[in-house]
Amino acid sequence: MITTLKDIAEKTGFSISTVSRVLHDKSNKSKISEETQLKIKQTAKDLGYRINTLARGLRLQKTHEIGVIVPDISNPFFSAMIKNIATELRKHGYNFIVYDSDENIVIERSAITSLLGKRVDGLIIASVGQDFSHLQKIRNSEIPFVMIDRCFDAFDVDSVSVDNVKGSLLAVNYLIKEGHSRIAFIQGLPGTYANETRLQGYKSALLDAGISIDERLIVGDDFRSLNGYLETKLLLKLSNPPTAIFTAGDLIVLGALEACRENNITIPRDLSLVTFDDPIxxxxxxxxxxxxxQPVTKMAEMAVALLYRRMKNPNDERRKVLLEPKLNIRSSVTRISMLMNIKHIIKTENTTE
Amino acid sequence: MITTLKDIAEKTGFSISTVSRVLHDKSNKSKISEETQLKIKQTAKDLGYRINTLARGLRLQKTHEIGVIVPDISNPFFSAMIKNIATELRKHGYNFIVYDSDENIVIERSAITSLLGKRVDGLIIASVGQDFSHLQKIRNSEIPFVMIDRCFDAFDVDSVSVDNVKGSLLAVNYLIKEGHSRIAFIQGLPGTYANETRLQGYKSALLDAGISIDERLIVGDDFRSLNGYLETKLLLKLSNPPTAIFTAGDLIVLGALEACRENNITIPRDLSLVTFDDPIxxxxxxxxxxxxxQPVTKMAEMAVALLYRRMKNPNDERRKVLLEPKLNIRSSVTRISMLMNIKHIIKTENTTE
DNA sequence: ATATTACATGCAATCGTTTGCATAAAAATG
DNA sequence: CATTTTTATGCAAACGATTGCATGTAATAT
Structure with a gap:
């Protein structure tokens, strides 16, 4: 059987209180004799005692656990985020429990229920939701709660995300500067914060440059790679295909790359490509x-900092932190002239049939 | 405050037992009148009641949680594994808690302590350890426990992994068949199961082909990308550099690629490359x-199946499952002749200086 | 010698659930 | 109408830890 304080108490002849104080109470308030301490510690070791954190959590009404929910652990962006959050939390002496909502609001809901059931001391959520009704309850309860990456402007809650609008502006302005005007956007899940803000940036970059928006170039419906693959295939089949594609996430761009390879499209010669997220x-x-x-390390640090602050001062006003994105220019974009543009179109039509 | 059964009991006038039975007892043994049920359920909803799983776990001596420990969540192989484990466990009605040991045995130890403290019902571990002394205790305690990916031949415990020896054989035999004889191996953390077995496969492939082993071509010391980068740089500087590199993991190969790019080494023309793991x-x-x-989905399924079986029949004999690896041939290996080999060496020496 | 303080330890309530057993009332049976 | 059975509900003891308060003894001060 699993050893408890009681077992140790019986074996040593001391009371449960004394054993508890020796083994767990760091406060040093009650003076226990060296001899007793030694004896208790030794039998604890002999019996392989391990504290039951369920019991402790129940008694203390504190678990020292933080719940974290992300839409997709296997997405490099989120797995990097988790690692950084873990590192930050460890510094503060907190453990954490991750849930993967699998980009599914139903699973997200049940993850929240489950975490609240575990009485975690705080919650960090990158929500997949297109609205925040299910989060309202959390915020109204006492539990400290911060949103990360995916948040809601209209929802007054601590949150940290990258400036998505600016990120898209950087990317699309860069493409425009390189001579592109037919720029497609393969988006993620419509209605989510990350997607809508990125889309907004895309649109305003085009409008600012006097390029009218072609709705046929705004495609896609989730953040997975299959979406990138399918939509790229379709884009390439267009009678007037784009010369550049901007994708809303790192998995999407992988799909796009696969489609290009299958169609013998060479990047950047035949098609330029820029993506949101900068996976390893x-x-x-x-x-x-x-x-x-995205400054993922900083995002994680900020999220934990906000959470920590909220835990200490529950009534501070809520803050929304926007971090600066950065465009890393590498070699997937080519400069095009009008002439090249036309050649490109002809070539693309030939290869796709 | 957080609502408890007691609150609902007081509000409705029924006892805590009745409330508990209405809200949680599916067994239908005690007949509670429809009227009472409705009243209790309604107030539970009104008060926003959520079960306290700490209390339940304490009382039931069962948590319906499985603890999972992996060396690196951000490694695509492990994040894929986690996702698959999650899916499998959900089918059985289990939750799970992941810990990232950060390739660090000290953290692994504390993760184990923490999970056992939470009284998880089972444990799935991909250990970073070079020995299994710290796992012996777990096995000897009552908790069902299976090892995945990284196991120990001499440790009698349920485990599932890919046949690493065979995987390396596949890769290295393929390189040999394509004419390579100077094949380097950039390994992961020495002493770990995954590394030693992969190394063993590498060596026996060479020996079987009558190629003597050059210890200078066996390099590296962990599974991270920096290791791949540094060792590749060094390998390229060798007076007699390899014509092919076989890397022990997906992060290592990324580092190798970076080093190649920096040195203007074109793959596969100047250097062939094969890696263990097949990341997305x-x-x-x-x-x-x-x-x-590696058949990561199957590995996850098997691990959960083994765990489940152990939970039902604690005294079954322990099993070690070895799954078949598969070599996916793409385009990073070139066929070489002796002549090309010499040209290659000269070229490499020029470019690296 | 007595009063006071310090020291070392124990008592018992509490955290929120679950559940075997008890019980009272209602219904069914003879 | 008396007895048995069924129905609907409550009592109270766990589960394992924490901790304010109490207590008995030893050391020190007066």
Whole structure:
């Protein structure tokens, strides 16, 4: 059986209180004799005692756990984020529990229920939701709660994300500067914060440059690679295909690359490519992928800092932190002239049929 | 405050037992009148009741949680594994808690302590350890426990991994068949199961082909990308550099690629490359990377199946499952003749200086 | 010698659930 | 109408830890 304080108490002849104080109470308030301490510690070791954190959490109404929910652990962006959050939390002496909502609001809901059931001391969520009704309850309860990456402007809650609008502006302005005007956007899940803000940046970059928006070039519906693959295939089949594609996420761009390869499209010669997110492998592709980098370490640090602050001062006003994105220019974009543009179109039509 | 059964009991006038039975007891043994049920359920909803799983776990001595420990969440191989484990566990009605040991045995130890403290019902571990002394205790305790990916031949415990020896054989035999004889191996953390078995496969492939082993071509010391980068740089500086490199993991190969790019080494023309693990981006690189694929979904399924079986029949004999690896041949390996080999060496020496 | 303080330890309530057993009332049976 | 059975609900003891308060003894001060 699993050893408890009681077992140790019986074996040593001391009371449970004394054993508890020796083994766990760092406050040093009650003076226990050296001899007793030694004896108790030794039997604890002999019996392989391990504290039951369920019991402790129940008694203390504190678990020292933070719940984290992300849409997709296997997405490099989120797995990097998790690692950074873990490192930050460890500094503060907190453990954490991750849930993967699998880009599914139903799973996200049940993850929240489950975490609240575990009485975590705080919550960090990158929500997949297109609205925040299910989060309202959390915020109204006492539990400290911060949103990361995916947040809602209209929802007054601590949150940290990258300036998505600016990120898209950087990417699309760069493409425009290189002579592109038919620029497609393969988006992620419509209605999500990350997607809508990125889309907004895309649109205003075009409008600012006096380029009218072609709705046929705004395609896609989730953040997975299959979406990138399918939409790229379709874009290439257009009678007037884009000369550049801007993708809303790192998995999407992988799909796009696969489609290009299948269609013998060489990047950047036949098609330029820029993506949001800058996964570890972006610079190892050839051509190396130009990408909008999110300051993921800083995001994690800020999220934990906000959470920590909220735990200490529950009534501070809520803050929304926007971090600066950065465009990493590599070699997946080519400069085009009008002439090249036309040649490109002809070539593309030939190869895709 | 957080609502408890007691609050609902007081509000409705029924006892805590009745409330508990209405809200949680599916067994239907005690007949509670429809009217009572409705009233209780309604107030539970009104008060925003959520079960406290700490209390339940304490009482039931069961948490319905499985602890999972991996060396590096941000490694695509492990994040894929986690996702698959999650999916499998959900089917069985289990939750899970992941820990990232950060390739660090000290953190692994504390993760184990923490999970056992949470009284998880089972444990799935991909250990970073070079020995299994710290795992012996777990096995000897009652908790069901399976090792995945990284196991120990001499440790009698349920485990599932890919046949690493065979995987290396596949890769190295393929390189040999393509005419390579100076094949380097950039390894991961020495002493770990995954590394030693992969190394063993590498060596026996060479020996079987009558190629003597050059210890200067066996380099590296962990599974991270920096290791791949540094060792590749050094290998390229050798007076007699390898014509092919076989890397022990997907992060290592990324580092190798970076080093090659910096030295203007074109793959596969100047250097052939094969890696263990087949990350999602392998086929998107150009050239697409030839890689040894691990059946990660099957591994996850097997691990959960073994765990589940152990939970039901604690005294079954322990099993070690070895799954088949698969070599995915893409375009990162070139066929070489002796003549090309010499040209290659000369060229490499020029470029690296 | 007595009063006071310090020291070392124990008592018992509490955290929120679950559940075997008890019980009272209602219904069914003879 | 008396007895048995069924129905609907409550009591109270766990589960394992924490901790304010109490207590008995030893050391020190007066």
């Amino acid at each position: 492998f972006a610079s190892y592709l050839s051509p190396a992928l130009s990408a909008v980098e | 981006f392998a086929s998107y690189l150009s050239p697409a990377l030839s890689a040894v694929e």
